[in-house]
Amino acid sequence: MDVVIGLEVHVQLNRLKTKLFCSCPLDYHGREPNTHVCPVCLGLPGAMPVINREAVRSAIKVALALNAEINPVMRFDRKNYFYPDLPKGFQISQYDMPLAWGGYVTIETESGEKRVTLKRIHMEEDPGKLSYKGSITTAKYSLIDYNRSGAPLLEIVTEPVLRSPKEARTFLNTLRIILEYLDVFDGDLEGAMRVDANISIAGGGRVEIKNISSFKGVERALAYEITRQKNLMRRGRKIERETRHFDEANSITVSLRSKEEEQDYRYFPEPDLVPIYTSEFVDDVKDALPEMPWEKRERLIKQYSLSLEKAKILVLDPKMADYFERVAKEIDPRVAASWIVDVLRGELNYRDMSFSEGERRLNSDELVELLTYFLKGRITEKGVVEVIRTKLDHGGSVEEIIQSKGLFSIPQDEIDRLCREAIEKNPKAVEDYRAGKKQAANFLVGYVMKMTEGRADPGETARKIREILEEIS
Amino acid sequence: MIDDDAVRHIANLSKIEVDDDEIQEFKRDFERIIEFFNRLDEIDPDVEPTYNVIPLKNVVRKDMPRKPLDREKVLANAKFREEGYFKGPRVVE
Numbered sequence: 001m002d003v004v005i006g007l008e009v010h011v012q013l014n015r016l017k018t019k020l021f022c023s024c025p026l027d028y029h030g031r032e033p034n035t036h037v038c039p040v041c042l043g044l045p046g047a048m049p050v051i052n053r054e055a056v057r058s059a060i061k062v063a064l065a066l067n068a069e070i071n072p073v074m075r076f077d078r079k080n081y082f083y084p085d086l087p088k089g090f091q092i093s094q095y096d097m098p099l100a101w102g103g104y105v106t107i108e109t110e111s112g113e114k115r116v117t118l119k120r121i122h123m124e125e126d127p128g129k130l131s132y133k134g135s136i137t138t139a140k141y142s143l144i145d146y147n148r149s150g151a152p153l154l155e156i157v158t159e160p161v162l163r164s165p166k167e168a169r170t171f172l173n174t175l176r177i178i179l180e181y182l183d184v185f186d187g188d189l190e191g192a193m194r195v196d197a198n199i200s201i202a203g204g205g206r207v208e209i210k211n212i213s214s215f216k217g218v219e220r221a222l223a224y225e226i227t228r229q230k231n232l233m234r235r236g237r238k239i240e241r242e243t244r245h246f247d248e249a250n251s252i253t254v255s256l257r258s259k260e261e262e263q264d265y266r267y268f269p270e271p272d273l274v275p276i277y278t279s280e281f282v283d284d285v286k287d288a289l290p291e292m293p294w295e296k297r298e299r300l301i302k303q304y305s306l307s308l309e310k311a312k313i314l315v316l317d318p319k320m321a322d323y324f325e326r327v328a329k330e331i332d333p334r335v336a337a338s339w340i341v342d343v344l345r346g347e348l349n350y351r352d353m354s355f356s357e358g359e360r361r362l363n364s365d366e367l368v369e370l371l372t373y374f375l376k377g378r379i380t381e382k383g384v385v386e387v388i389r390t391k392l393d394h395g396g397s398v399e400e401i402i403q404s405k406g407l408f409s410i411p412q413d414e415i416d417r418l419c420r421e422a423i424e425k426n427p428k429a430v431e432d433y434r435a436g437k438k439q440a441a442n443f444l445v446g447y448v449m450k451m452t453e454g455r456a457d458p459g460e461t462a463r464k465i466r467e468i469l470e471e472i473s
Numbered sequence: 474m475i476d477d478d479a480v481r482h483i484a485n486l487s488k489i490e491v492d493d494d495e496i497q498e499f500k501r502d503f504e505r506i507i508e509f510f511n512r513l514d515e516i517d518p519d520v521e522p523t524y525n526v527i528p529l530k531n532v533v534r535k536d537m538p539r540k541p542l543d544r545e546k547v548l549a550n551a552k553f554r555e556e557g558y559f560k561g562p563r564v565v566e
Contacts, residue, residue: 017536025538033557038542053533075524082488084561130564143558146547264486274529 002202003226005168006119006160007218009175010194012126013058013152013184020125020152021049021092021273029189033145041125041150043088048272051076055152056276058184059099059123060285062154065178065292068103068121070278076123076270081263084144085127095267098122099154099278106294107174109167116171119157126151129191148191160198165222168197172215177293181318188354197222201229204239209253212246221246225253296321304333313341317355320345326364331371339371339384347388362391369398373408383407410452418456419464422447423472433469441465475503 016026022040039047063070077095103118128149132139156175162168176193179185186192195218200206207229209221229239244253291299293315300311300321314321314337327336344367348358370387373379379387379402390401402408410418422444423430432440445462480499484491491499544557553560 018538023534023537023539024541032544034547034559035544035557036541037547038539042542042547050532050534052536054536056533080486082486084559084564130561131558132563139563141553141563142561143555144561145558264482266486269524271525274525274527274532276533277530280531 001230003163004160004200005162005164005222006198007158007162007168007171008196008198009156009158009172010126010196011062011154011156011175011179011185012189012192013055013154014186014189014192015184016052016054016058016152018052019150020052020055020123021150022047024150026151028147028151031147033143033147036147037149041087042146043086049092049270051273051276052152055123056278057281057285058152058182059121059154060278060281061182061184061289062156062179063100063103063121064282064286064289065182066100066103066105066118066121066156068100068118070100070282071097072279073097073275073277074099074123075275076273077267078270079124080266083127084142085130085149087128087146087149091125091127092270092273093124093155093267094122097275105171105174105178107167107170109170114167116167117159117161119159121154121156124153124155125149126153160200165219165226168222169215169219172218176215177316177318181290181293183290188356199225199229201226201233201239204229204233205241207239207241208243209246210243210256213248217246217248220251221253224251228253293318300324304328304337306334306337310334310337310341313345319359320355323355323359323364323367327367327371330368331375335371335375336367339367343385344388347385347392351392353392358392361395362388366391366398373398373402378409379407380409383409406453406455408455410455415448415452415456415461416464418448418451419444419461419468421451422465423468430469441469475500475507479503 014026018024018026019041022038024036024038024041026036028036040049060070074094075097076092078090079093079095080090082089098120100121101119103121105116105118107114107116126148128144128146130142130144132142158171162171172193172195176185176187180187191213193213193215195212197209197212197218198206199209199222207225209225212218212221225244232239243256245256246253296318297308297311297315300306300314301308306314314324320340324333324336324340327340344358344362345355348355370379370384374381374384383402383405386405386407387398387401390396390405391398396404426444426447429440429443433444441462444465445458448456448461448465449458477496477500480491480496480503483503484499548554548557548559551559
């Protein structure tokens with residue numbers, strides 16, 4: 001059956017220092033409620049909004065990177081609705097003269113590349129946050145924190161061109177990477193990206209799922225909705241056009257049962273803000289546009305002779321690509337890529353750790369130090385993995401870990417010396433060996449293993465011991 | 474063209490209560506307002522709409538944080554509060 005999905009993605013421009021229309025600091029995460037507010041974001045009478053210049057630049061950056069057509073003049077409008085998360089009784093948003101029209105994001109699907117076209121991109125302010133003692137349905141009242149109120153948001157609206165929950169998730173992942181490259185967005189912060197999803201199955205009404213706050217959530221909510229709608233259709237029921245809420249804890253969607261009142265936002269131009277002529281910003285922003293993931297991928301392949309697969313993974317996170325390039329300055333780039341992509345990234349995923357967190361625990365200089373030991377044969381492949389794991393879990397210096405865990409390989413001449421010493425100090429075992437008890441050699445290997453605290457290669461040591469025994473017999 | 478329901482709808486959006494007498498009053502007022510606005514139809518439709526009456530554009534500020542309002546002042550006018558939060562009605566029916 002034909003599934004059609006469109007997304008409205010709310011992206012917080014959370015790399016900025018202040019809110020969209022006032023100078024309140026944006027670092028409110030984890031802080032006491034209502035400590036990052038002022039008369040403007042509280043909507044006190046007489047307070048006047050003034051737009052953040054960097055927010056305009058960031059928004060234009062995003063519009064350019066998403067290939068959208070930037071409006072020569074953009075304007076703000078008031079979207080009126082009554083809800084406690086809005087202290088003013090309206091949200092400053094954009095209506096008929098938004099930041100940009102159109103644009104697209106290229107995603108990779110199982111059947112190749114796909115262009116996800118966009119309808120529009122507009123700027124708006126984030127509302128405050130409601131919380132409840134107990135659950136949303138049983139609490140007698142709501143608690144309101146306006147720290148988030150007025151945070152700069154972009155709303156990115158796709159055309160209804162996504163065909164599966166998985167495609168929706170891939171789109172969001174790709175979008176996140178682009179935003180992180182632009183350095184306007186940190187996806188690790190709580191509430192950084194919130195999504196409304198519209199979905200309809202051939203012939204059915206369009207259902208909107210509101211305020212999904214994780215990528216996994218989007219995929220699950222849509223998958224649940226498809227199953228629910230198909231089951232209804234199978235029973236000959238009609239799919240009503242409605243708005244549903246995603247219950248993250250139970251991975252289901254529930255009807256909001258709002259009084260079926262047509263939403264009437266009564267948009268009108270925000271009289272306290274003046275229009276923005278974007279051309280004054282665009283050239284400047286264009287010049288400052290960073291290398292995008294698809295450009296970086298091509299460059300990495302060319303500059304370091306990496307495989308497409310390795311390059312594709314490295315560019316998934318600009319921090320990982322930068323890290324790779326720092327390591328590749330010092331050691332063979334292909335060795336560096338392989339350790340970063342195959343080992344480090346795997347260990348991070350296993351720990352559910354972001355790359356930046358991994359980088360804090362094992363910086364690029366430390367990886368260079370570690371891999372240099374490896375390339376000089378001072379430490380085995382297994383040893384490298386063990387150091388990486390220890391660094392991620394407990395910290396410490398690379399050398400200390402190698403020392404304390406006894407991971408330095410023993411030089412060959414030291415092994416040779418110990419083999420001779422084993423033979424000299426154990427005449428009985430040597431005699432037994434000569435008498436035909438070949439397993440007596442194991443005793444001699446055991447001696448070397450004991451002296452090296454297990455760091456000698458047992459197979460190699462046994463070979464060496466037999467070699468010497470044969471020589472002197 | 475303005476009926477009782479339209480007045481009730483607008484009252485509801487405005488979160489005010491109106492009784493039946495008031496509805497009649499508002500109906501008359503709204504009619505007059507609409508009549509007044511209808512005069513705009515006489516204007517040449519090609520005239521640029523006036524979105525802003527002040528001849529300013531691109532008024533922006535630097536992205537520099539300033540000290541927010543003291544929380545005691547923030548909550549000074551709140552009728553109900555709890556643990557630094559504003560306390561509001563429950564929002565789900």
